[in-house]
Amino acid sequence: MTRIKVYGGQKLNGTIPISGAKNSVLPLAVASILSPEGLKLNNVPPLVDVNTMLDLLESLGAEYDRKSESPYADVVELRTRSVKNPKASYEIVKKMRASILVLGPLLARFGECEVSLPGGCAIGVRPVDLHLKGLEALGAKIELRDGYIRAVAPKGLKGTEFRFATPTVTGTENIMMAAALADGVTVLRNVAREPEIVDLANGLNKMGAKISGQGTDVIVAEGVTSLRAAEHRVLPDRIEAGTYAAAAGITGGRVDLAGENLPELLSSFREKMEEAGLKFTPFKDGLRVEGSGEIAPLKVDTAPYPGFPTDLQAQTMALLCYAKGRSVITENIWENRFMHAAELMRMGADIAVSGARACINGGKQLRGASVMATDLRASVSLVLAALAAEGDTLVDRVYHLDRGYCRLEEKLAACGVTVERVK
Numbered sequence: 001m002t003r004i005k006v007y008g009g010q011k012l013n014g015t016i017p018i019s020g021a022k023n024s025v026l027p028l029a030v031a032s033i034l035s036p037e038g039l040k041l042n043n044v045p046p047l048v049d050v051n052t053m054l055d056l057l058e059s060l061g062a063e064y065d066r067k068s069e070s071p072y073a074d075v076v077e078l079r080t081r082s083v084k085n086p087k088a089s090y091e092i093v094k095k096m097r098a099s100i101l102v103l104g105p106l107l108a109r110f111g112e113c114e115v116s117l118p119g120g121c122a123i124g125v126r127p128v129d130l131h132l133k134g135l136e137a138l139g140a141k142i143e144l145r146d147g148y149i150r151a152v153a154p155k156g157l158k159g160t161e162f163r164f165a166t167p168t169v170t171g172t173e174n175i176m177m178a179a180a181l182a183d184g185v186t187v188l189r190n191v192a193r194e195p196e197i198v199d200l201a202n203g204l205n206k207m208g209a210k211i212s213g214q215g216t217d218v219i220v221a222e223g224v225t226s227l228r229a230a231e232h233r234v235l236p237d238r239i240e241a242g243t244y245a246a247a248a249g250i251t252g253g254r255v256d257l258a259g260e261n262l263p264e265l266l267s268s269f270r271e272k273m274e275e276a277g278l279k280f281t282p283f284k285d286g287l288r289v290e291g292s293g294e295i296a297p298l299k300v301d302t303a304p305y306p307g308f309p310t311d312l313q314a315q316t317m318a319l320l321c322y323a324k325g326r327s328v329i330t331e332n333i334w335e336n337r338f339m340h341a342a343e344l345m346r347m348g349a350d351i352a353v354s355g356a357r358a359c360i361n362g363g364k365q366l367r368g369a370s371v372m373a374t375d376l377r378a379s380v381s382l383v384l385a386a387l388a389a390e391g392d393t394l395v396d397r398v399y400h401l402d403r404g405y406c407r408l409e410e411k412l413a414a415c416g417v418t419v420e421r422v423k
């Protein structure tokens with residue numbers, strides 16, 4: 001089993017290139033199903049989740065060429081003319097919940113499909129009921145049998161009005177992609193507003209879709225009969241950027257994050273980090289983040305964008321372990337996303353978790369320990385906490401990390417920080 005060894009007492013100081021966003025490239029790759037003409041994606045991050053998604057598309061009959069444009073970005077050309085097997089098997093879907101995104105596009109292109117129910121994951125049950133309700137509103141007939149979702153739309157998908165009971169990122173993406181090829185106009189309300197949704201809508205419009213309102217809580221899709229080949233550059237990963245910003249705060253260091261639009265993409269996270277004492281200075285195509293060595297306690301409530309991102313909650317908890325005083329984090333999106341707390345407590349953190357609320361009595365010096373990653377963002381929060389701890393830390397189950405962070409050791413090494421993989 002590979003582990004990551006983190007030497008304590010280190011300080012970040014350097015430049016980090018921010019890779020393309022995992023949660024944007026996954027739906028964009030699936031959008032290639034909507035047109036047999038092909039889709040070329042630039043700035044694709046070399047991540048395990050991207051490999052999984054490409055495997056899934058290949059299992060449906062798609063083909064692709066992938067080449068490296070830098071150590072931190074690939075170019076992927078997808079061709080789905082040969083897709084004919086509209087069945088996404090449990091073996092692949094169980095590896096990554098985002099596989100559910102093929103449901104809408106397969107239904108829109110082929111009029112029928114079978115997709116395994118994704119099942120839950122470490123952070124929660126993660127239902128897909130709103131995905132299914134949205135497709136039914138578009139005229140699909142949905143049947144759940146033997147762990148599979150079977151969807152058919154014998155007369156094609158029809159434009160409709162649909163309101164999501166709660167904002168859902170992949171739910172919005174699934175229905176928006178299906179609506180792009182529906183007959184007539186679709187109005188979606190209470191949609192998620194994440195930048196990744198805007199990026200997907202912009203990519204679909206380059207393919208000839210007619211989508212508007214992305215980034216607001218109402219998206220309108222005017223259905224078209226077919227989409228064409230297009231090329232699109234994946235936007236920078238705001239969660240990766242926020243992760244390294246937190247690392248600068250924790251270590252009292254300074255990091256130049258290289259990527260376009262980062263100040264805007266980091267929005268509410270940046271405001272909270274400034275409250276904690278971090279300093280942000282935008283520069284052309286980048287953002288400088290400086291930790292001051294002093295961290296102020298915070299009250300954090302996660303919420304759908306533009307609120308505080310749940311995907312930066314674990315990293316913020318690591319930072320608040322070093323704050324002088326008592327902080328409170330309320331996790332409003334996922335019902336079980338505090339598993340990193342128990343691991344941070346092994347390093348000496350004083351955290352009390354009760355339901356959706358975690359109270360962190362910061363200010364104690366953490367000490368290195370052997371800890372275990374439980375999910376993607378929890379794993380990186382342990383690495384961050386370990387950077388400022390006394391002594392060394394061994395983080396187990398690093399496969400979680402590789403799902404969403406590309407070349408983490410290299411990016412940290414370029415900032416003078418040593419973390420290494422050990423068997």
Ligand code: EPZ
Nearest residue numbers: 023098126127128129130131167168169170171311333376
């Ligand atoms: C996306 O997951 C992200 N993944 C997650 O990032 C992120 O944590 C999440 O959005 C919230 O921002 C990708 O984009 C691939 P949701 P998603 O549907 O779409 C409830 C990471 O670390 N809900 O927006 O699965 C749900 O229970 C990952 O990169 C329903 O009730 O999340 C949750 O409480 C982890 N019914 C809330 O909505 C549904 O049909 C938001 O979930 C769908 C969702």
